[in-house]
Amino acid sequence: MAQLQDTPSTAATEDSVPLKTWSLEDSLVFFNGRICPMREATVSVAAPALNYGTGCFEGIRAYWNPDAGQLYALKLREHYERFTQSCRMLKIDLPHSVDELCDVTLEILRRNEYREDVYIRPLAFKGGASIKLRLRGVPDEFAIFTFPFGNYVDISAGLSVQVSSWRRISDNAIPARSKVTGAYINSALAVDDALEAGFDEAIFLTADGHVSEGSSCNVFLVRDGKLITPPVTADILEGITRLAVMQVARDTLGLEVVERDVDRTELYVAHEIFFCGTGVQVSPVTKVDGRAVGTGRPGDLTTRLQQAYFEAARGSDPRYADWLTPVY
Numbered sequence: 001m002a003q004l005q006d007t008p009s010t011a012a013t014e015d016s017v018p019l020k021t022w023s024l025e026d027s028l029v030f031f032n033g034r035i036c037p038m039r040e041a042t043v044s045v046a047a048p049a050l051n052y053g054t055g056c057f058e059g060i061r062a063y064w065n066p067d068a069g070q071l072y073a074l075k076l077r078e079h080y081e082r083f084t085q086s087c088r089m090l091k092i093d094l095p096h097s098v099d100e101l102c103d104v105t106l107e108i109l110r111r112n113e114y115r116e117d118v119y120i121r122p123l124a125f126k127g128g129a130s131i132k133l134r135l136r137g138v139p140d141e142f143a144i145f146t147f148p149f150g151n152y153v154d155i156s157a158g159l160s161v162q163v164s165s166w167r168r169i170s171d172n173a174i175p176a177r178s179k180v181t182g183a184y185i186n187s188a189l190a191v192d193d194a195l196e197a198g199f200d201e202a203i204f205l206t207a208d209g210h211v212s213e214g215s216s217c218n219v220f221l222v223r224d225g226k227l228i229t230p231p232v233t234a235d236i237l238e239g240i241t242r243l244a245v246m247q248v249a250r251d252t253l254g255l256e257v258v259e260r261d262v263d264r265t266e267l268y269v270a271h272e273i274f275f276c277g278t279g280v281q282v283s284p285v286t287k288v289d290g291r292a293v294g295t296g297r298p299g300d301l302t303t304r305l306q307q308a309y310f311e312a313a314r315g316s317d318p319r320y321a322d323w324l325t326p327v328y
């Protein structure tokens, strides 16, 4: 049975409980209005989304808290609100309200009996079978699948990143603030180049040469004790983790947060840099284009923010209880 790549076998959370062998094909998914095993959720090779990239998706995490014996879906409503905005961009008629999407997600998580960290992938797309290149008049399809998920990148050692020669998609070409599937060609090109060249990740500049974001994450710099991040007009995906990090930085660490244009060479003189996003969580960046960031080790503020973020996300800090939806 296939396992998803990048899926560490984190099935072990409670040593005394015998764990069933997990397989993607057997996992229960939501597909076009019903819950079924993944193997039954199939699409046509002639689906427009497969041919033209006309789909949109979300990436959501649920964190297992072994002390509470609870799985917490993180910022579930916020993700589905962004998802409905992405659907609107693509004229995808989603037959479910945000409340219904949250409910069915919780139902799938429960039915899959997860007791470990999980990734949730809602996906809406232009389906059926047609070579017509258009948004209207094409059937919409919708799925949610889930799988066990640990760290997507190394979150402790520090990442070495490359400023990509690929520019971030411009909002006038592809809606940058939507998670549209076709836009991820841009991310795949940048991250693949970075990996080929021996880096861990890429940072995009906008078409006008300002810092935008990572290949699938937002970026923050620390300069003179302040957090700085590119504004929502810098062709970024308006990250949900980005807002969460800003809240923790202000409320818990008392930091000033500034949203403004960031020049490329500010990356070379920043005291600290980190990425944030559902996949990467909060990940220190310790090298940019071969130049050490600060001391060349994960920065103090980054480390404190990362710790505060994880406490909130895993349900260990009651001040952020409204970020979380308990699954059980």
Ligand SMILES: Cc1ncc(COP(=O)(O)O)c(C=O)c1O
Pocket: 059, 187, 213, 214, 215, 216, 217, 218, 236, 237, 238, 239, 240, 241, 242, 276, 277, 278, 279
């Ligand atoms: C291109 C891009 N930018 C930023 C992010 C971070 O967004 P979020 O924090 O909502 O996961 C993601 C990940 O979803 C992404 O794919």
